Amino acid sequence: MIVLALAVLASQVAAPVEATTAVAVRGRVVDAQTGEPIAKATVSIPAAKIEAATDGAGVFVLPGVPRGDVEIVVTTIGYGIARKTVQAAEGMPEVEIRVGQEALKRTEEVLVEAPPFDPADAAAPAAHSLRGVELRNLGGVLTDDPLRSVQSLPGIATGDDFYASFATRGSGFATVGFYLDGVLMSAPFHTIRDINDGYSLTILNGDVVESLSLISGGAPARYGDRTGAVLDVQTREGNRDEFSGRASLGASGVYSTLEGPIGGAKKSSWLLSARKSYLDYVLDRLNTDSGTTIGYYDVTAHVAHHPSPAQTLGLTFVHGRSKWKNQDEGEPMPESAQAGSDVGVLQWRRDTAAWRVSLQGFTSRDTGHNLDENGGETFVSESSQAGLRTDLARGLGAHRLEGGLVYRWLDERATARDFNGRTYLVTEDYDAKSGQWGGYLQDTLTAGSRLSLTLGGRFDHWDETGESRVSPRAAASLVIGPRTRMTAAYGDYAQFPGFAQLYGRHGNPDLEAERSRHFTLGLEQRVGAHTRLRLDAYHQDEEGLLYSRDAEWRVENGRVVIPKLDARLGNVVSGRSRGVELLLQRRSANGLSGWVAYSYGTARRHDEETGIDFDSDFDQRHTVTVYGSMRLSQTLNVSLKYRYGSGFPVPGFYRSPAPGIYFLSDERNTLRPDGYGRLDLRANKAWLFRGWKLTLFGEVLNVFDRENVRYNGQDNIDFRTGRVFLSSDTLFPLLPSLGVTVDF
Numbered sequence: 001m002i003v004l005a006l007a008v009l010a011s012q013v014a015a016p017v018e019a020t021t022a023v024a025v026r027g028r029v030v031d032a033q034t035g036e037p038i039a040k041a042t043v044s045i046p047a048a049k050i051e052a053a054t055d056g057a058g059v060f061v062l063p064g065v066p067r068g069d070v071e072i073v074v075t076t077i078g079y080g081i082a083r084k085t086v087q088a089a090e091g092m093p094e095v096e097i098r099v100g101q102e103a104l105k106r107t108e109e110v111l112v113e114a115p116p117f118d119p120a121d122a123a124a125p126a127a128h129s130l131r132g133v134e135l136r137n138l139g140g141v142l143t144d145d146p147l148r149s150v151q152s153l154p155g156i157a158t159g160d161d162f163y164a165s166f167a168t169r170g171s172g173f174a175t176v177g178f179y180l181d182g183v184l185m186s187a188p189f190h191t192i193r194d195i196n197d198g199y200s201l202t203i204l205n206g207d208v209v210e211s212l213s214l215i216s217g218g219a220p221a222r223y224g225d226r227t228g229a230v231l232d233v234q235t236r237e238g239n240r241d242e243f244s245g246r247a248s249l250g251a252s253g254v255y256s257t258l259e260g261p262i263g264g265a266k267k268s269s270w271l272l273s274a275r276k277s278y279l280d281y282v283l284d285r286l287n288t289d290s291g292t293t294i295g296y297y298d299v300t301a302h303v304a305h306h307p308s309p310a311q312t313l314g315l316t317f318v319h320g321r322s323k324w325k326n327q328d329e330g331e332p333m334p335e336s337a338q339a340g341s342d343v344g345v346l347q348w349r350r351d352t353a354a355w356r357v358s359l360q361g362f363t364s365r366d367t368g369h370n371l372d373e374n375g376g377e378t379f380v381s382e383s384s385q386a387g388l389r390t391d392l393a394r395g396l397g398a399h400r401l402e403g404g405l406v407y408r409w410l411d412e413r414a415t416a417r418d419f420n421g422r423t424y425l426v427t428e429d430y431d432a433k434s435g436q437w438g439g440y441l442q443d444t445l446t447a448g449s450r451l452s453l454t455l456g457g458r459f460d461h462w463d464e465t466g467e468s469r470v471s472p473r474a475a476a477s478l479v480i481g482p483r484t485r486m487t488a489a490y491g492d493y494a495q496f497p498g499f500a501q502l503y504g505r506h507g508n509p510d511l512e513a514e515r516s517r518h519f520t521l522g523l524e525q526r527v528g529a530h531t532r533l534r535l536d537a538y539h540q541d542e543e544g545l546l547y548s549r550d551a552e553w554r555v556e557n558g559r560v561v562i563p564k565l566d567a568r569l570g571n572v573v574s575g576r577s578r579g580v581e582l583l584l585q586r587r588s589a590n591g592l593s594g595w596v597a598y599s600y601g602t603a604r605r606h607d608e609e610t611g612i613d614f615d616s617d618f619d620q621r622h623t624v625t626v627y628g629s630m631r632l633s634q635t636l637n638v639s640l641k642y643r644y645g646s647g648f649p650v651p652g653f654y655r656s657p658a659p660g661i662y663f664l665s666d667e668r669n670t671l672r673p674d675g676y677g678r679l680d681l682r683a684n685k686a687w688l689f690r691g692w693k694l695t696l697f698g699e700v701l702n703v704f705d706r707e708n709v710r711y712n713g714q715d716n717i718d719f720r721t722g723r724v725f726l727s728s729d730t731l732f733p734l735l736p737s738l739g740v741t742v743d744f
Contacts, residue, residue, distance in 0.1 A: 169228070199324075208302065
């Protein structure tokens with residue numbers, strides 16, 4: 001009885017003490033980029049084994065939390081792990097926790113919120129951007145390539161599963177300005193140079209990419225030396241709060257990213273990311289006597305330091321190597337090739353309320369080395385660049401003035417040889433170096449919340465040819481209704497000839513820059529806060545494009561004409577590209593996100609020297625892209641991706657009187673194979689543990705097993721009849737793949 005009485009007394013005393021030492025913590029989870037509440041997120045205090053889920057408004061309640069400092073952890077599929085330490089107390093304010101999409105960073109920095117479709121750059125109001133879960137889902141389990149996510153954007157034309165490159169508005173990837181952290185790159189790919197049936201893969205692991213922005217036409221004045229679209233890739237800093245990482249095992253390789261702070265002041269960080277393919281290792285162990293083997297690895301390192309809240313000092317280094325081997329049955333040795341890319345960018349930036357100043361030093365180097373089946377060296381190349389870039393922006397009331405200067409020192413050498421059965425003949429041999437420099441100036445006027453007008457231009461000079469170009473640019477955005485906006489852009493663009501075009505196989509040292517003129521007009525209608533309908537129309541005039549008809553097989557007056565070994569490129573082609581692009585898009589942290597897009601365009605070219613007219617090599621009349629993604633729960637996300645494009649022309653003078661039978665023709669680019677189409681399905685399933693997350697990725701490529709084909713040129717020709725035997729490859733069949741990632 002005495003024991004029982006003491007127990008009752010103890011429980012009565014302990015009850016009020018317990019009630020006073022535990023509190024309820026209330027808060028909200030939001031998207032770090034848009035500020036939108038996130039539903040279906042798991043919020044926990046691992047030390048106290050307390051857990052709750054957010055509702056449709058992103059709100060959570062954690063009951064029975066011990067008083068004092070506690071760490072709150074937020075996890076959900078499609079987002080990184082977020083941590084926040086708070087002091088639990090009676091009457092404490094609501095806690096707001098920001099979570100970044102698929103990012104390893106768990107920093108608690110206050111980010112500037114932006115609506116889901118507002119352009120990041122007022123001078124490029126029609127840009128399409130990708131980030132977070134979109135980049136990961138569209139990059140693919142098989143390749144995990146951030147650049148392949150761009151292939152699903154509206155108006156992008158592609159028809160080759162093996163290449164990460166793409167075409168837009170009738171122009172190929174050679175006209176696209178690929179910018180990495182503001183620096184124009186030449187070839188940031190794992191690829192094999194000087195072959196037609198190879199592959200390409202971006203040397204950047206998707207874990208280090210912060211965002212991608214594509215400007216299909218009408219790019220502002222800060223971008224130069226390209227006549228087509230602009231792709232701006234921004235890498236991210238490491239985690240300044242604590243050590244974190246991600247390890248992945250994919251269908252074709254292994255990946256790992258580690259990051260953390262330097263010192264305890266939260267001013268510096270480091271990031272190291274690496275990936276390695278293992279398909280080459282597996283195939284080599286199988287001792288196959290024929291077939292194709294590819295392999296690659298890359299490493300990205302980034303160090304950042306913030307001397308003050310307004311200043312950033314960063315160093316980025318990317319190193320990548322790739323190899324390729326192809327052996328036909330019966331050949332004594334395989335054809336083989338190796339290629340490498342290295343990129344370094346040192347950047348200082350200062351941001352204040354009125355000024356933004358940045359200074360960059362950069363360097364890059366690309367190499368290639370090819371051997372034929374006899375062990376002979378058929379191609380050797382090395383190209384490099386080094387330079388400085390400075391950009392300045394100043395706010396003056398309603399005006400924002402921007403300007404900048406850039407200098408690039410370019411150095412390139414290449415040697416190519418063909419085996420004629422007895423000896424190797426040198427078909428290309430040059431060693432050249434020269435400087436290229438330029439600058440830009442533009443003013444953006446913002447009149448209230450309705451009108452934004454940008455006027456500017458740039459100047460560029462190429463020392464090798466002595467040519468200079470002035471390129472005016474303009475852009476405007478006008479709000480014409482509560483949810484309706486109109487955009488327009490105009491620009492002149494120039495692209496100087498490269499060393500290979502000046503001194504290569506069909507080089508001509510008298511070449512001038514290719515030119516283009518862009519006109520774009522867009523109309524956008526918002527439907528609620530998360531959906532938009534957009535229509536873009538474009539017209540592009542092309543002048544001085546490089547071409548030589550004498551370098552191609554063809555028929556003239558019923559006779560087969562053999563290409564001339566001394567054929568020289570000339571600025572002889574002009575043309576125009578026209579089209580429309582229609583986009584319906586929804587972007588939200590909850591529910592369905594994605595888009596449906598249709599594009600129609602024509603791109604015609606005219607050879608002013610010979611008078612022939614033909615479709616552009618990259619003329620894809622009809623393009624359809626569909627992307628959809630949805631978080632079904634805290635741990636499950638599903639997505640689909642569909643792409644269709646009508647057939648590109650097979651470049652050259654070919655005709656097909658019957659399926660599978662080809663002859664030379666007197667008309668160019670009239671042979672069009674069937675269109676390209678592919679549906680991919682993907683599911684991401686996560687398991688959430690104390691302080692870490694395991695995610696399983698499952699993907700099925702080409703669900704309907706559609707046969708897509710690419711053409712790589714001609715294998716053989718009958719000189720008497722003009723019959724041609726074209727080389728072709730079948731692209732991805734129905735192909736399931738799995739991957740697993742651990743975030744910690």
